[in-house]
Amino acid sequence: xxxxxxxxxxxxxxxxxxxxxxxxxxxxxxxxxxHWVRQAPGPGLEWMGWINPNTGVTxxxxxFQGRVTMTRDTSISTAYMELSSLRSDDTALYFCARVRxxxxxxxxxxxxxxxxxxxxxx
Amino acid sequence: DIQLTQSPSTLSASLxxxxxxxxxxxxxxxxxxxxxxxxxxKAPKLLMYKASSSESGVPSRFSGSGSGTEFTLTISSLQPDxxxxxxxxxxxxxxxTFGQGTKVExx
Numbered sequence: 001x002x003x004x005x006x007x008x009x010x011x012x013x014x015x016x017x018x019x020x021x022x023x024x025x026x027x028x029x030x031x032x033x034x035h036w037v038r039q040a041p042g043p044g045l046e047w048m049g050w051i052n053p054n055t056g057v058t059x060x061x062x063x064f065q066g067r068v069t070m071t072r073d074t075s076i077s078t079a080y081m082e083l084s085s086l087r088s089d090d091t092a093l094y095f096c097a098r099v100r101x102x103x104x105x106x107x108x109x110x111x112x113x114x115x116x117x118x119x120x121x122x
Numbered sequence: 123d124i125q126l127t128q129s130p131s132t133l134s135a136s137l138x139x140x141x142x143x144x145x146x147x148x149x150x151x152x153x154x155x156x157x158x159x160x161x162x163x164k165a166p167k168l169l170m171y172k173a174s175s176s177e178s179g180v181p182s183r184f185s186g187s188g189s190g191t192e193f194t195l196t197i198s199s200l201q202p203d204x205x206x207x208x209x210x211x212x213x214x215x216x217x218x219t220f221g222q223g224t225k226v227e228x229x
Contacts, residue, residue: 035218043207043225045158045166047218059216062123095165100177106213108156110177112165 002026004096006113012120017084020116022096029077030054033099035109036070036081038092046092051079052105086120093117124148124212128221134229139200143224145193145210154214157186157195160223161206169208170195200226 007021022034036048049060051070058070069082079096093115100110125148135141145155153173158166168177170186173193183198197204205228210221 037220043223045160045209045211045220045223047211047220050216061217097165100168100171105216106154108168108171108177108211108213109158109166110168110171112167115163115165 002098002111004098004111004113006094006096006116009117010119012086012118013122014086014088014120016086016120017082018086018118019080019082020094020096020118022079022081022113024077024079024098027098028102029072030074031102033105034072034079035097035099036068037095037097037109039095039115040089040092048081048094050099050105053079083118086118088120091118091120123217124151124215124219126210126212126219126221128208128210128224130224131222132225132227134227135200136229137200137202140196140198141200141226142197143195143208143210143226145188145195145221147191147193147212150190151212151214153189154212155186155188155193156211156213157184158209158211159204159206160209166209197226 003025030053035050051058053072072079096113097109098111101107127146155173157170160166174186207223207225
């Protein structure tokens, strides 16, 4: 079955970087775009960006310009999201999510990782 | 960026009620809209895509409609499992946005 398993929770100091992994299984990893979404404590989902696992091309929200890097390793079907210069307001649950249609960018997210809690605290 | 505004923010309803959530887009997004259900501490679950298409396995009491800038999600005959927060999301452009969410709670 299709699964997306993320790395575990982390606590980081302000100014540090964090790298979250998302390992996909049960489908052709290079066939579906992967997006990253975060949720600060409380309601509300914030879209961060996407990666095309086939080409490595990425796009991200303007607010993360210069701080976010999305990569992938096709040999192990894993996508990564690295966020640098962490601040307290980066404390959130970070999700990876798969676009539902193979080889098509404009579609909804049908599979999600379980989430990775990142806490930024001194 | 395209903004999505959901209403209401909170909705109190009883088991068996029919409820409707509205999502308005700041510009035309055709039918490129999805609805998700989320429970505390869990990942969102896809309910509807392309405004009115149901994801596989979603109960028939969920339905979506709309196009352009105004969309609705209707849940007919609320069940205990339906009390959750619902989000709309547009995917008409390379950048995606979510509505702020609607919490459906028990009256």
